[in-house]
Amino acid sequence: MTGKKQNDMETKKLTRVDYIFRPDNTCLDTLKKSLRRDRDEIILELIDSGLKGRGGAGFLTGLKWKLAKEAAGDVKYVICNADEGEPGTFKDREILDRVPRRVFTGMALCGYVIGSKEGFLYLRAEYKFLAPKLMSIMAEMNQEFKKLGLDFTLNIRYGSGAYVCGEETALIDSMEGRRGEPRNKPPFPVTEGYLNKPTVVNNVETFVNCTIIMGIGAEEYKRFGTDSSRGFKLFSVSGDCSKEGIYELELGMLLSDFVEEFGDGDTKAVQVGGASGFCVPRKKFNQTIIGFEGIPTGGSMKIFNSSRSMYHVLHNYLEFFEEESCGQCTPCRVGCQQLLKGIEAVKSKQRSSSYLDELVKLAKVMKVASKCGLGQSVGNAFVSIVDNFREEIIY
C-alpha cells in the first residue's frame, strides 16, 4: 500500500454529495420494500454496488453478509461498530446524532438477510451522552420492526475506553465480558463471533450505506467513486484547516484536490486514516488517491501546516499506541514501547540517527507479525513519517 497513484488509474474530482445526512424518516419505507425482496437478491445487489466496509479494513460488505448467511447456526448476531476511536475520526458520532434511523435500518436489513434476531450497537463510552436519544429511537424502531413482521431487536452495549475494542474480535470479547484482546483469525466473526455464533460486524457508516443502496439501487450508487472504491464517504477533517468538520465526498479524489479545498494554504502533510493511517508529505499530494486503490481511510484526515513538528506528531501517535495496544502480543506491546523510547533517544542524542533505521525495520516486523490490525498498522504512521520527515525526527 504505497498510496502512490498509478499512471492509468481513474480518479475523481473532489465532489460533495449529500446522501448520508438526508433526513432519515423515509428509512422505514426502504426497509418495508426490502423485506419483500429475496435475501440473496439483496446480497447480490450489495456485492454489485461494490460497497466496502467503512471502518477501515474495506471488506466487501455484501460478501460478509453472504458468508454470515451461509454460516451454519440458528442464532446469529448483527453488531454495529460505533467504537470510533481512531484519532481524528468523528463521523460516526455525527451519523448517530443526526440520522440514527438510517443506521438501525441497515442493521435490521442485515438481520433479515443473514437470519439474525438480535442486533447490538456497540457505542464507545465517550459517546454515552448520545445514549438516551438512541435508546428511545431504538425502542421506537423495535416496535416498527414488529409491525413489519420482522423478528429483530436492537440493543445497546457500551465500550469503556479502549481503542482496541474497535477491532471486531476485541469488540466481541468486550461484549462477552472479557478483556478486549483480539482473537486469532480464522475463525472470523462471520462464522464464530459473539458467543461463538455467526456475527456480522459493520461500521456505522457501512450500515448507512446499505440503507442508501437499498433506497437508490446499486446502479445509481455505482455512479459514484472508482472501480476499486465505489460510492461516497464521510471525511472527518481536522487540524490546520480552514473549515474543519465532516464532509461527504465521492471516493477516488486526489489528495492535492482535497488539500486545495481544505488546507490553510501552508499544508505540509496530511495524515490519512488516523494514527493507524499514513502520513503523506506535500510532494506526494498529487500522486495520492483517497480510496482503496490508494490510501484507504476510515475517514480521518488530519492536516498539518509547516508550523508543526512531525516529531511531536509521531511522538503523540506512539504514546497513543503504547497505551492503547491490548498488550497481549509481543511485536505490538514491546514494539510500541521501543518505537516511542527509540525516537526519544534519537532526539536526545542518546542514540545515533542510524538507530532510526533499526526502528524502521522493527516497525516493518510489527506490520507483518502482530496479531491484529492495531500492531500491524503502527508501522504505517511510523515509516511514512520517518521516511518523509527524517530530519525533523533527528534534530
Place this chain on the structure above:
Amino acid sequence: MINMINLTINNIPVSVEEGTTIIEAARRLSIRIPSLCNHDDLCVSGNCRVCVVEQVGNPTLQAACATPVRENMQILTNSMMVMQARKTIIELLLSEHNADCTKCYKNGNCELQDLSNEYRIGNQVYIDLIPLKHYTIDQSSPSLIKDDSKCIRCQRCVRTCSDLQAVSALSAAYKGSEMKISSFYDRPMHEVICTNCGQCINRCPTGALTERNYIDEVWDAIYDPGKHVVVQTAPAVRVALGEELGYDPGARVTGKLVTALRRLGFDSVLDTDFTADLTIMEEGTELLTRLKKVLVDKDTSMALPMFTSCSPGWIKFIEHTFPDLLPHLSTCKSPQQMFGALAKTYYAQKKGINPKDIVSVSIMPCTAKKFEATRPEMRDSGYQDVDYVLTTRELAIMIKQAGIEFMKLDDEDYDRFMGESSGAGVIFGATGGVMEAALRTAYEIVTGREVPFQNLNITPVRGMEGIKEAEVKIENVKPDWSFLEGVTLRVAIAHGLANAKRLMTAIRDGKVVYHFIEIMACPGGCLGGGGQPIPTNLEIRKKRAEAIYAEDENLPIRKSHENPEIIQIYQEFLGEPLSHTSHELLHTHYVPRKRY
C-alpha cells in the same frame, strides 16, 4: 470421514487432517517451529508470535500455533522475512525482560533462554525497558515465587489456572505497556485463592513463576552435626526424577534415588509410601465407618460420599470454593504429614532421638505440600511436623550440586523402619491410585477375599480421563460387615481441579451419587504435580503412570494392610486404625476459607 488437507512446508508436501495447525503439520515433517505461548496442555493463544511463518502470497506472517492448514497452502518456516521477525521478537522480549540468566533460578531450564541461545541474540539492539518498569517480586507464598521482571506475558499461567485448575488466581491485568499478570488487586499470592498447586510453574516458560526453594535450608540442616535429618520420598518422585538427570520420561530410579539421598548426607532415607499405606488403613477404615454410620445408624451428621484428602492443593481449593462440602473430606492427613507427625514421635522414640533435633525433609512432586507443611494444624508432634519440602526439581539440583553422577549410581534400599512399602502405596502417585489402593484393602477387610480384578489391577480407575467412575459389588461379606452385603460401592475419581470442580458441582446439585471419591489437584495425579520435572504434557504423564504401575507390579507386597511395617506400627504404637493416637497424630481438620 476425516478430510485430508494437502500443503507444502518448506516445499515438502504433506497431507494432514483438517483442523491441524501449521505447527503440528510441521512436526509431522520433523520441522520444529519455535514457540513460547503455545503449550500442549492448553488452549491456543497466539500471543507471543515467535512461531510466525510465511504463507506464500500473504503479506502478513501467520502464527503457526494458531492457524489451521488450508488446501494448497505453501508455508515457509525459515524464510528471510520469518527469520527477521522471529529474531526481532526474541530481542523485543528480552528488552522487556530482566535477563540476568546467570543469577536466575531457571538458568538451564528456560524456554526463553533456549530461544535466545538458538538465535544467538547478542548485544541488545533495543533499549532496555527494565529500568522504566516497576516490577515486583512476590515471595509471600511458601510455595511459589512470582517475579514479574521475568514474565513474557505469554499467559500460559493464566490459561493453566483457569482451564486446567478452574481457580483463576491469576489474570492478565491492564493493557498496553502496563499489561501484566496479576492476582486480584495484585495482592500477595498467599492472600489469594491460589491453591499452591504449581501447575502454572510447570508451564511457565521462564523464571517468572518458580517454586520457592529450600535447598540452602536443607543443606544447612545436613551440615548441622546436632541435627538428625530424615528424608521421605513421595511415590511420584521415583518415576520422574530421572527426567532431570539424563533419563527419558518413564524411567524408574527408586534405587538410585535412595543412594543419592544417602550420599547427600541425609541421616535416614525413608519412604512416604509407608505412610501412604498407613493412609489406606486409616482412610479405608474411616470410609467403612462412615458407611456403617450412614447405612446402619442412619447418622445424618456423617457425610457421604467421602472425599480423599491427600492432595493439599485440592484441600485448599475445596476450603475456598466448596466450604460447605468440607464435612465430606476424610480427616486423614496426607501421607507427607502423617509421616512428619510420626517422624518426630514414633520414629524419634524408637531411635531414641530428641524430636527437637530431628529435621524432617520431604521430597515431593508437589508445591502445595510446601504450604501444607506450614499449616498450623500440622504441628501435632509438638513441632512443625515437616520442616522442609523439596520438589523433585529441587532434589535434582542438590544432586547436581553434590557432583553425583546419578546414572552411574548403584541401587540401594530404603532404611527401616518407615521405609517399607507396598505397591498400593506406590500407586498413590497416579490418578486413581488412592482409590485402587483403598479398594484393595477395604474389599479384603470386608469380604476376606482379594478384590475381584485380575492381578489386583483395578483398571477402571486408571487412565487419564478427567473424571472416572467405577462400581464394585460387595458380596459374601464377613459377619461384621453384613450391612454391606449386596451393596454396590460407587466411586469416582477426578484429577485436575477443573475436573474436581465439575464433579463437586454435580454432587452439590445432587446429580450424581457416590460413596467414595478420589481427587488429585494435578492433572494425572501427583505424577503430574507442580513440583515435577519441566516440561510436562500428556505423553510424559502417561509414561510416568506406566512406570508407577510397573513399580507396583514388581513389588512383592501389593496391599497396604500386608505391609509388615504397617502391621508393626499398629502393634507397637497406634493400636488400631482410628485409635486415639491415630486421631491425635494422623488426622486433621479443615478451615473454610473465603472464595473472594
Place this chain on the structure above:
Amino acid sequence: MANTEMLVKELADKYGRNRESLLPILQELIDERRYVNDETMINVARELDLSAAEVYGTASFYSFIETEEVGKYVIRLCKTIVCDMKGKENVLQAIENTLKIKVGQTTADKKFTLKTTNCLGWCHKGPAMLINDEVYTELTPGKAIDIIESYINK
C-alpha cells in the same frame, strides 16, 4: 457495606449472571459509584461466579472503569494530536492551577479527579474534554476554568 452487596445483586438481577453481563454491571457501578473498589469487585465476582482476579483483570483493561478511588467528577481532557495542536497543554495547566492538582490526582475534597484521555471524537472542535459523561469542546483556558468553577459550585 451491605449496601454494595445489595446494589450488585440488583444489577445482576437486571443484567443477568452470565459473563456477558460483566461489563454492563461494572459500567453501571461506575455510573453509581464512579469507581469499583475491591469489595465491589468481589461482590461482582461472587454474583457472576467468576474469580475476583478475572473481574479485576477485566476491569483494569478498560480505562473508563476506574479501579482506584476517584472524585465525584472525573475530568478527562483529550491529549491526542489535534487537541494537542489546538492548545490542550494550556487548558490542562489552567485546570491544574484551578484545582491545585496534577494529572492523575484527586482533589482533597474528593470532588475532582483529573485525567487525560485519548481522542474523544471532537477533534474539529478541540480541545475537548469529558466531565463524567458530559462533553465540552472548543476549550480555552478561560472557558475551562469557567466550566470547572460551575462544577465546584454544584
